[in-house]
Amino acid sequence: MPVRKAARVIGGLVAAIAALGVASSAQAQEKKIKIGVIYDLTGPLAGGGSELQYTGAKIMLDSYAKTLVEGYKVEAVYADAQSKPDVAINEAIRLIEQEKVDMLLGFFSSAQCVPVAARVEQLKKFMWITTCISSAVLDGKNFKYIFRPQASGDQFGLIAMDFIANNAKEKLGKEPKDLRVAIIHEDGAYGVDVAKGNVAGAKKAGFEVVLKEGYAATAPDLSALVTKLKRARPDVIFHTGYNPDITLMLRQAREQGLKFGALIGHGAGYGVYEKLKESLGGDVNHFFNVDPISIWLANQKNMDPKLPPVIKMVGEEFDKAKPGIAIRSAHVGMAASNTYVFLTEVLPRAIKKYGGVDPEALRKAALELDLPEGGTMLGFGVKFHADGQMAGQNERSFPVVIQYIDDKSSVVWPKSQAMREAILPLPAGSTYSNK
Numbered sequence: 396m397p398v399r400k401a402a403r404v405i406g407g408l409v410a411a412i413a414a415l416g417v418a419s420s421a422q423a424q425e426k427k428i429k430i431g432v433i434y435d436l437t438g439p440l441a442g443g444g445s446e447l448q449y450t451g452a453k454i455m456l457d458s459y460a461k462t463l464v465e466g467y468k469v470e471a472v473y474a475d476a477q478s479k480p481d482v483a484i485n486e487a488i489r490l491i492e493q494e495k496v497d498m499l500l501g502f503f504s505s506a507q508c509v510p511v512a513a514r515v516e517q518l519k520k521f522m523w524i525t526t527c528i529s530s531a532v533l534d535g536k537n538f539k540y541i542f543r544p545q546a547s548g549d550q551f552g553l554i555a556m557d558f559i560a561n562n563a564k565e566k567l568g569k570e571p572k573d574l575r576v577a578i579i580h581e582d583g584a585y586g587v588d589v590a591k592g593n594v595a596g597a598k599k600a601g602f603e604v605v606l607k608e609g610y611a612a613t614a615p616d617l618s619a620l621v622t623k624l625k626r627a628r629p630d631v632i633f634h635t636g637y638n639p640d641i642t643l644m645l646r647q648a649r650e651q652g653l654k655f656g657a658l659i660g661h662g663a664g665y666g667v668y669e670k671l672k673e674s675l676g677g678d679v680n681h682f683f684n685v686d687p688i689s690i691w692l693a694n695q696k697n698m699d700p701k702l703p704p705v706i707k708m709v710g711e712e713f714d715k716a717k718p719g720i721a722i723r724s725a726h727v728g729m730a731a732s733n734t735y736v737f738l739t740e741v742l743p744r745a746i747k748k749y750g751g752v753d754p755e756a757l758r759k760a761a762l763e764l765d766l767p768e769g770g771t772m773l774g775f776g777v778k779f780h781a782d783g784q785m786a787g788q789n790e791r792s793f794p795v796v797i798q799y800i801d802d803k804s805s806v807v808w809p810k811s812q813a814m815r816e817a818i819l820p821l822p823a824g825s826t827y828s829n830k
Contacts, residue, residue: 427468428742428752430456431490431499433511438478439612443638443664444726445478445503448526451730452501454712459738465746469738472496476507483507484514491520497752498523500734504637505529505548505585512541521757523741525733526726528662529584530591530785537786540754542761544733544777546792547785548585551661551685552592552633558683558796558808558817559631559659560600566819567630567656572601577629579620579644581636582609589635589661605629612637617644621651630656630820630829638664642674649678654829656820659683659796668722668799678826679799681818683807688795690728690772692806692814697769705735706772721802732772740764740777766791774812 432452435445456471472494476483483502490496498521502508508527515522516538524532524543528551533543556576563571578593580586586609597604605627610620621644624632632655636644641664664670665684672679691710695703709731713723741760742752748763749756766777768791776791796808798817807817821828 426466427470428464428498429470429472429494429496431474431487431494431496432456432471433474433476433483433486433490433499433501434503435478436475439639440476440478440504440637442667442670443503444662444667444724445476445526447667447724447726448501448503448730449473450713450716451709451727451732452525452734454709454716454727455731455734455738458708458712464738465743467742467746467752469742476502476504478504480504480507480510483511487511487515488518491515491518497521498754498757500737501525501730502527504583505532505588506583508532509584512536512538516540519754521754523733523737523761525730527585529588531584531588533785533787535784537782539786540758541787542779542789543787544736544771544779544789544792545729546687546775546794547788548588548661549592549595550792551635551794552589552594553596554794554796554808555633555659555661555683555685556593556596556600556602559657560596560602561808562817562819563600566817569630572603574600574602574631575605575627575629576602577606577624577627577632578604578608579606579624579632579634579636580609581612581640583612585663586612586635590633593633593635610640612640614640614643616647618647618651620644621647621653624648624655625651625653631659632657633659633661634665635661636664638667638670639674641665642671645675645678649675649826653827655827656829657681657683658821658827659685662686662794666725668724668804669720671799672721672802681798681800681821681825683796683798683817684725684804685794685796686725687729687773687775687792688806688812689723689725689797689804690732691723692797692804693772693774694769694812698772698774699770702772709772722799722804725797725804728772736764736766736771736777740766 434449474486505527580590745756745760823830
C-alpha cells in the first residue's frame with residue numbers, strides 16, 4: 396500500500412476510534428435518572444404543608460444533583476399539582492409520557508395519591524411517596540411499584556388516642572370510660588383514614604365518642620359544626636384537616652365560645668406552626684400535632700452516625716430558603732428524609748445490583764431495604780411489606796405526638812421519644828380552655 400494511502404487509512408482509523416471514544420464518553424456522561432417531582436406549589440394545600448414538603452425534597456435532590464450516584468446523574472423535573480387531584484394525575488402522566496421521567500417522587504395530598512398511584516401502577520412506573528398518609532393509597536391494592544416510607548393514616552389516629560388514654564386520669568382527672576371525645580375530619584381520603592384510626596383507638600381505650608363528623612375541606616362556613624361541638628361538650632377534640640379549614644373552624648370556635656380541654660391535630664395544616672400562629676395568634680399555644688418526628692427533634696444518640704450532619708445541612712439550607720421561621724416544620728424534614736432514603740439506599744442498590752434505574756430494578760432494590768430503628772432522620776427504620784394487604788407500606792414507620800409551647804415544639808409521646816411532659820388540659824385563661 397502506498398505510504399500516503401496508508402497514512403490516510405491509519406488517520407481515518409484513529410479518527411474513528413477517537414470518535415467512538417468521544418461517543419462512549421458522552422454516553423457515560425449521559426447516564427442519569429430523571430425524577431418527576433410533584434407537590435402543590437399553589438392552592439390551599441401549598442400553605443397547608445405541601446410547599447414545605449417540596450422545599451425539603453428539593454434541598455436533598457439539589458444536593459445529589461451536584462454529584463453522581465453510582466455513575467448516574469440525578470435530574471429532577473418539578474410539577475405543580477395546584478391542590479387538585481385531576482391536575483396531579485395529568486401532571487404525573489405528562490412527566491412519564493412527555494418528560495420521559497424514570498420515576499415519580501413526592502405527593503402531599505392523599506386525595507391525589509389514591510388515583511395517581513393506581514394510574515402509575517397501571518403504567519408500570521416506580522413511585523416513591525414522601526408524604527400522603529391514607530391507608531387507602533395501598534390498602535388491598537397489592538401494588539408492585541408503589542412505595543411509601545411514611546407512616547399511614549390509621550397510625551396517626553391510633554397514637555393520638557393512645558396518648559390521651561395514657562394521660563386521662565393523671566392529667567385530665569377522668570377515667571378513660573368517662574372521657575368525652577369528638578372526632579372531626581375533612582371528608583377526603585386523608586381525613587377519613589385518620590378518623591378510622593381515631594375510632595379504633597377510642598374503642599380500645601373505652602372513650603365516649605360524643606361526636607364524629609366529616610366536612611368538605613373547601614367548606615366556606617363551619618359554624619354548624621362548631622355548634623354541634625358546643626352541644627357535645629367534648630373534653631378532647633381530635634381534628635384532621637388541611638388549611639384554611641383548620642383556621643376557619645378555630646376562628647368560628649373562638650367566636651362561638653367553644654371550650655375544651657385539649658385539641659389534637661393530625662399533620663397537614665397542624666404541622667405548619669407559622670400558618671397557625673399567623674391566623675390564630677397565641678391561641679395555638681398548647682395545641683398538639685401528630686406527625687412523623689421533626690428531624691430536628693429526633694433522638695440523634697440512637698441514630699445512624701452519618702445522619703446528624705445531613706440533618707444539619709438540611710436545616711442550614713432551609714434557613715437560607717425560609718429565613719426567620721420560629722419552628723422548622725416537620726414537613727420539611729419528612730420529605731428530606733424520605734428522599735434521602737431513596738437516593739442513598741434504593742437508587743445505589745438498583746444500579747449496582749440490578750443494573751440500572753428501570754422500574755423493576757428500583758422495585759427489587761426497595762424490597763431489599765432493611766433499616767433498623769434509628770436508620771432514618773425520622774428515627775424509624777424501613778422495611779416494606781412485599782405483598783398482602785399493605786404491600787409497599789413501610790412496616791417500621793411511626794408518628795409521634797408533639798406539643799407547641801411558647802413558639803417551640805416538643806415531642807411528648809411516645810415515652811421513648813418524649814422530650815418533656817405534656818401540658819394537659821389547656822391552662823386556665825386560654826381562649827378555648829374549659830377550666
